Amino acid sequence: MKIGVFDSGIGGLSVLEYALKALPNEQFIFYADQKHVPYGEKTKEQIMGYVDEIVSFMIKQDVKAIVVACNTATSVAINEIRKKYSIPIIGMEPAVKKAIDLYGDKRVFVTATPVTVKGDKMKYLIEKVDKQHLVDLIPLPKLVRFAEQGIFDSEEVTEYLKEVFQDFNAEEYSSLVLGCTHFNYFKNSFRKVLPETVHFVDGNEGTIHQLIRKLEENDALEMQEPMVTFYSSGEEIVEPEKLAKVNELLSRLERMRQIQ
Numbered sequence: 001m002k003i004g005v006f007d008s009g010i011g012g013l014s015v016l017e018y019a020l021k022a023l024p025n026e027q028f029i030f031y032a033d034q035k036h037v038p039y040g041e042k043t044k045e046q047i048m049g050y051v052d053e054i055v056s057f058m059i060k061q062d063v064k065a066i067v068v069a070c071n072t073a074t075s076v077a078i079n080e081i082r083k084k085y086s087i088p089i090i091g092m093e094p095a096v097k098k099a100i101d102l103y104g105d106k107r108v109f110v111t112a113t114p115v116t117v118k119g120d121k122m123k124y125l126i127e128k129v130d131k132q133h134l135v136d137l138i139p140l141p142k143l144v145r146f147a148e149q150g151i152f153d154s155e156e157v158t159e160y161l162k163e164v165f166q167d168f169n170a171e172e173y174s175s176l177v178l179g180c181t182h183f184n185y186f187k188n189s190f191r192k193v194l195p196e197t198v199h200f201v202d203g204n205e206g207t208i209h210q211l212i213r214k215l216e217e218n219d220a221l222e223m224q225e226p227m228v229t230f231y232s233s234g235e236e237i238v239e240p241e242k243l244a245k246v247n248e249l250l251s252r253l254e255r256m257r258q259i260q
């Protein structure tokens with residue numbers, strides 16, 4: 001059986017990239033909801049509707065687990081979908097606890113989409129783990145749009161980040177949480193505007209470890225010929241040029257993963 005991984009767009013490939021390394025003998029379905037991206041600027045009701053559609057699509061394909069490779073969708077919809085289905089559904093939340101545990105001696109930037117930043121889940125998370133009020137929350141909606149347009153190493157991106165961070169004294173910060181999977185594409189640009197002393201923290205490792213634990217619990221780990229089937233909003237991606245683009249994105253993410 002396959003493992004379903006989905007996001008509003010190409011951000012979730014950063015989770016898939018990690019999963020392919022950690023689970024080299026599994027088969028995956030990757031679903032990018034590019035008709036509806038960006039989720040981070042939509043209403044809760046809209047996001048619930050999109051997520052519901054994707055999850056039923058995956059359940060029809062008989063997946064053994066689903067990874068919501070999207071912090072925004074998790075923040076809005078994870079409780080509802082868990083109530084509806086009995087297979088493991090693994091969500092993602094900004095790795096604030098990890099950043100504070102590892103680097104809580106200084107302040108922490110937490111970046112995410114506007115919906116995630118404003119959501120109740122973020123409020124509870126901060127209340128629980130940020131006892132010393134070290135966190136600054138920063139919504140970065142434009143990065144999602146840049147990523148979906150294939151704009152990565154451009155002056156526009158650096159200028160945007162410079163503008164966002166100009167009001168902060170970065171020397172006071174130990175780390176930056178990438179609380180949206182799309183942000184992984186931009187670690188080199190973040191590095192241009194933030195000093196080496198600011199470490200990047202994402203939730204990919206924690207999410208995939210949780211997936212592995214759940215599969216182990218259900219005795220559902222398999223040894224299969226590795227394979228990924230890619231979908232863009234319900235349409236299978238079969239064109240060689242489009243698949244080559246996906247592979248280019250995966251290679252970029254592999255390079256970005258080395259930037260700590």
Ligand code: DGL
Pocket residue numbers: 007008009011012037038039040041069070071072073113116144179180181182
């Ligand atoms: N990649 C998604 C996340 O992790 C959301 C991006 C968007 O669609 O706004 O939050």
